[in-house]
Amino acid sequence: MQKVIRRSILAEKQAHRRLAKRKATRKFEIAKGHREQNAFALKDATQGIKQRRIERREDWELGPLAPRRDVGDKQNSYGTVGTQRMRGPVLKTEERREILKQVGGRYLNLVKGDRVVLLDGRDKGKIGKILSTDKIRAECTVEGLNMMDVEVPEWMIQAEDTDKRPIRTIPQPISLSKVRLVFPLTDPDTGFTRDVIVKKLINGPMWFDRHTGKQKWSRIIPGLGIKVPWPKVEPKEHRDHAVDTLRMDVETRTFVPTLLRPPMPSSVIDELRNKYSVFRTRHDPEYIAEKTKEDEAKEAKKKLSEEMRTPLKEINRKLRKMRKQKGKGELTMEMLEKLGQIIANKRELSLGAAGMPKVGKAPETVAV
Structure with a gap:
């Protein structure tokens, strides 16, 4: 049983290592894709700038003889940009944090439906409603503002699309640092309500909404302490289809748990996971008993092998009994003298082999 438990633990650790490796690989692939997108967009913009400079030079040198550039293949797409130029580059972490600092940082305080004013561009000073936000690029799309003509290639137009136009005018995303929230405030003295540009928003107390399973917070105007309400979100329209399960079938109680058996039958685990999988942590009682x-x-076999009497064990046992019967030996004077002679003889032999003088003789001196 210990072997089964050890195998399950090793399998779980292996699964965790593989999951961490897949996450790291996925993260690297996403970062690589972002770098490739930024490089492609930069290359496209650089080539466009170079081509416009060449065309401007030709127009200045040729004058009335300069060729028309809004004919031929570019008759309908002259003055447009590619779809890759629609969005800005993916920002680095430091740049993104610096831009998002004014709008709540990690918890973004500008969402879809907010009214904002543009601080830069050809639509500077105009107010519009946010259609979408992008945290990775720290930008948002404002309805009807910062419009751009985009050339949509044929391979991007699907058969089910209702809009088949190759040239479309859509709002270009703008950085969140170039927009500010517009909120109507009432003057307590005059009672007059007017739109006010909110320079900065901070996050209020946060709480967990158990109904939606999301974390929520309030946004506050610093200095005034006024809470800015979130824009109202229209509920999604749910349509019934023929294949949908009826609510009366869902709410019918078909299983009643009791104290005599677990709420989930034990056979369900065999359906969720292979019965003989190494990742399985729960086993059948028969398997555990086996x-x-x-x-x-x-x-028992190990204990039996220790208790089993082999011929060698029997001999050792008899020898131990004989030694025990003899008792402890005593050394006599004759035995001690004999041992002293043996030790002295061995010492003389070892000194002679080493080239040392014998005991009792002084070493010879050599005059120099």
Whole structure:
């Protein structure tokens, strides 16, 4: 049984390592895709600038003889940009944090439906409603403002699309640092209400909404302490289809848990995971009993091997009994003298082999 538990633990650790490796690979692929998109967009913009400079030079040199550039293949697409230029580049973490600092940072305080004013561009000073936001690029799309003509290639127009136009005018995303929230405030003295540009928003207390499962917070105008309400979100329209399950079928109680059996039948785990999978952490009682029985058999066999009397063990046992019967030996004077002679003889032999003088003789001196 211990082997089964060890195998399950090792399998779980292996699964965690593979998951971490897949996450790291996925993160690297996403970063690589962002770098390639930024490089392609920069290359496209650089080529466009170079081509416009060449065309301007030709127009200045040729004058009335300069060729028309809004004919031929570019008759309908002259003055447009590619779809890759619609969005801005993916910003680095430091740049993104600096831009998002004024609008709540990680918890963005500008959402779809807010009224904002543009601070830069050809539509500077105009007010519009936010259609979408992009945290990665720190930009938002404002309805009807900062419009641009985009050339849509044929391969991007699908058969089910109702709009088949190759040239479309759409709002270009603008950086969040170039927009400010517009909120109607009432003057407490005069009672007059007018739109006010909110320079900065801060996050209020946060709480967890158990109905939606999301974290919520309030946005506050610093200094005034006024809470800015979130824009109203229209509920999604749900349409019934023939294949939908009826609510009366869903709410019918077909299973009543009791204290005599678990709420989930034990056979369900075999449907969710292979019965013999190494990742399985729960097993059938029969399987556990079989493995426990095997462990007990191994322990009994090991104990039996220790208790079994082999010929070698029998000889050692007899020798131990004989030594025990003899008791402890005593050394006599004759034995001690004999041992002293043996030690002295061995010492003389070892000194002679090493080239050392014998005991009792002084070393010879050599005059120099």
